[in-house]
Amino acid sequence: MKSAVVTGPGRLEITDVPVPETGPEDVLVKVRACGVCGADPHALHQGGIVPGAASTAIGHEPAGEVVAVGDRVAGISVGDHVVVDPTLVADAIIGGGGPQGALSEFLAVRQAVAGRNVIVVSDHVPWHVAALAEPLAVARRAVDRTHPRPEHQAVVFGAGPVGLGALLALKRHGVRHVAVADVQPNRLDKALKLGADAVIDSRTEDVRARLVELHGAASDAFGRQGLPGTDIYLDAAGVPAVVKTVLAGPKLGAVYGVVAIHHTPVEVDFQSLIPSELTIVHSMGHPTEMADVVADIEENTEKYALIVSDTVPFPEVERAVDLAGKPGATDKVVVTFS
Template identity: 35%
Template structure:
């Protein structure tokens, strides 16, 4: 493929994302080239596009795309001899910050994977696992990592805040962990319907009933220091809205746990007296080191015991990139929008 070119999605400034023509990458020492077959559009991709990068000025265009799977087409010197052309893989983007500040992005037909290692960056796929489902390993492992930090157990009563793609992945992984007492909250009925299909026990539109009232009704309630609390053990914040976090802290019980998986775009004010008085544990989770969870998510996918089809709302060819972004921005009609790469680059 020497001298060949392809299109790569890169951000040039706020609201300015382009398909740039670049050279098809070649594998150097310790590297593999993967032909991308499927790449999900993440909410962080949309945020990076809107703000023009990762929060600071761009020194050069920023490649995007980090939820992907495909096929190895070549490997450089020094690579594990199991990494051979034709190997079907899902890729953990963490080590090289693929699509998240690093020099590579997976919204392209080919991508260079540095530090190419089985079980670290490259995870072989079972023959029956299709690429779109394999690409879900990234967002599923994001949710699972946040739960592992809080040691979520099957008996826990859990509330998921937000039924966007990560919130939906949280429901799927909670069911994987054996949880059955799962409530989820959003303002979009279509997303709540998807959450029910994935196994949420209670799905509430907060425009119709408050989070506090619904949790007290569903998980039970009590009183501590003259204040009502819900019997919810764990809260998974996948929405990133200050008012929602404030309500959670106000209704949280003694020793409740909160995982912050959501992307907060500005500082949030919280009631630290409540956090102290109720010994509430708040844990941030960026999923920057989740190799075990990535592998576990793929094993869950391959096991086929859960129907993950509600997670993917749309599959569009990379040639429809602009349309795919517009759909992904529409919370009413979309969940996970998956780009597919069925045509070779010109």
């Protein structure tokens, strides 16, 4: 079979490797689509994921068709359309430095468990849309960590795939008003199409003043007035300006959820945050969220399809990874297999 493998800094090759063997507790999946994560161009740039490794198979956002099922596997059948949780496999994380990457024609899921690491998807969902399940489960976990309620008002910073997934998750929870802030007008337009109640162009608008307009004014425990009435700040952008905007004065009891990767340290004055009793939560991965996201994708397929901006055929996988690594060039790239 063919597999996309990083063989050195800036070197991505489609190589011939054996189809993985499967045992009685495993399933074999023919990959039909695989999203390209921001971690994939980063791995290509640095020459792999595990330092010193001769090669690294990449890709961890697969959707595909089951072609073989072990005798001890229940609830999964040949022909099922599925998505795979790359972190819940027995041998190693798929696309995380282990022997398998999902940018391959076939994928073995060790110790397959229906609904846990192999989740069946309705046939009406296109492959490239089903492949959104993994990254949007990351967004769903980040939102769940903020404990949203219908009476809340929220803002999502960053309208990339995870930020848009957070918007959809907040709406799924019934949050009454969700604003989305970004610097790219095309992403803000997409956020509105996906159900954002308002958008903020942070290049040209004062974000905090706009939040006061949208969410009303509130106060903290010291009685400081005029603070945004925003209950949940969800950071899917990962830039210092977001941190400064939130910490400049949240309302009493607000929550700041961080799912973005911050590459630049930011100085925080925790003394100034005491009057707000701000809760700061981080999230990583998706230990239990993929099944919920799949159910939502099945119900709202056309809406989720708007998140995908580019589909690239597998023989052009190098172009797909390069495109995904260019900020502002695209939104969400998915590699498709014939």
